[in-house]
Amino acid sequence: MSGNDRVAEKLDELYRLVSRRLSGDYEVDEFGFDPELTEQLTLPVLRPLYRKWFRVEVIDIDHVPAEGPALLVGNHSGTIAVDAMMLQLALFDEHPAHRRLRLLAADFVFKTPLLGEYARKTGATLASNPDAERLLRAGELLGVFPEGVKGTGKPVWDRYKLQRFGRGGFVSTALATGTPIIPVSIVGAEEIYPILGNVPVLARLLGIPYFPVTPTFPLLGPLGAVPLPSKWFIQFGEPISTEGMSDLADDPMEVFNLADRVKETIQQTLHSLLERRGGAFR
């Protein structure tokens, strides 16, 4: 095939994609996930960031099953949820089964214009039992960050210190559905937008959980949106089986114990990954 032929083919593909999009000829699922938009548009934009900027290395991705449900529980950091996007891309690009990761997000995300729309289209839904169970029962891979905004909004001097794991709702859901829990430890996201302070007045005004002050934001304006090029690792832990434990789903003792175990695993893995990494910006 000549070079021109390839160009023609590429252009034709693009034309088909654009006309499909313009005529509404694509499918979304009941959660609003738009696979075509995510895979053809969002992930390609993130890919250079993943490969060249953060140089993400994944470890033990084969702990994630090739099919069927699993609940990925990760540490959350980085001011905005770049870690979630990188995790999504890691599973799609580097897992042999090219798995799509569905994410759970807080309700403020869906209240916020544009952010909520983006979240749903790329596969996220409300962090709630009904939604989580529905996705897991459909065999989806589900990602959750139990620290929530306490994790993303913590100051830089608290980096890699896991925050409270909420009420452990993710454990109940895993137990109720018999889904394995896979601890995910992410190193690198803490350094991309180091938080030095918070302006609560502005946060309230904008209806967001915190208004971050970093070395470059808001000082440099839009330039402050450029993340620092830290080196990333994503390590997938051994799956924790929950099969046949559905009657324990509403036992607070069991739920807290299991949540603690997951948290401890992630914390220890973070320490060993940090040691291995050395400097953040190598």
Place this chain on the structure above:
Amino acid sequence: MPHSKPTARSSRRTVMVTGSDRYLGGQLIESLAADPRVADVVGVETGAMHNGALSRLLTRARVDTVVHAAVAASAVRSGGRSAQKESNVIGTMHLLAACQRSDTVRSLVVKSSVAAYGASARDPAVFTEETELRAKPRGEFAADIADVEAYTRGFARRRKDVTVTVLRLAPLIGPTSDTSLTRYFSLPVVPTVLGFDPRVQFLHIDDALEVLHRVTLDDRTGTAGRPEVFNVAGPGVLLLSQAIRRAGRLAAPTPEVMLRTVATAARGRNIVDFSLDQLDFLRFGRVVDCGKLTRVHHITPRPTPEAFADFVAGHALMSVLGAPDPTPDGPSFAERIRDVIGTKGTGD
């Protein structure tokens, strides 16, 4: 009705349908009248729902099955908001009062709406019949629906011998129907809320009719003391932006504050059907699970995208964007590119 039908009178139903002056009620009366399992159908107009008259009618006709299809979503076509509330809420109270006194009524079917679930950022993505309803939903029609369902639950508690079914219908759409929704999508430029792209779900009006018909003549006895609730919607979803594109319209994303001003201004005035609950719907959308209907009544409405396609075809919506596709017999886009950049087509 002619008395020459094959089935015995005793096993055949006598049905009362409210809302006979509305499209769905009128169609239901016709289809029930044509069903051999039905002995007689009595229609009641939306404005004629007074318990004394209804009581006499129930007794005289020996009605055993009541279908309450009069609850309406459109304030404009109900003749204003107060008339809408009057017929929705007060009308339901009168009907239930009459049913409670009746000793012939065995089955009551209430046409409700998925608006019962409201719409917010804190709601699960998909509502099931088990989802708890909010005590005070936002918006006028949603408030009506909440009242109608509350009275219906009260009735079911008091008359445990009557099988009560509540059908929560998704917004209706069809090739020829004229609803506030079809008018919305027929606007050349369709206002949406800037930064929000809700998931929407529709119910084809023919499917609504079929479900109502089937459930009305069903012989199952429900759970005594409480209504059996079913979501009725076309499975699958469309995003609002996607639906607008499929209808060949242009979306006009508008800041929420501006739409809120319009919704507030429209309140109490009988000009446009636009209220705060519709604004919430345009931000968060509403999707229901209708698996229960399929499992129990073995009927599934056609998928939302199909129902919407039928609406677009039926209304012959002209694309405001011009024809999007090149003619099938003309050169394809790839061929045209090859012409321009000068390669021989390798035949793909």
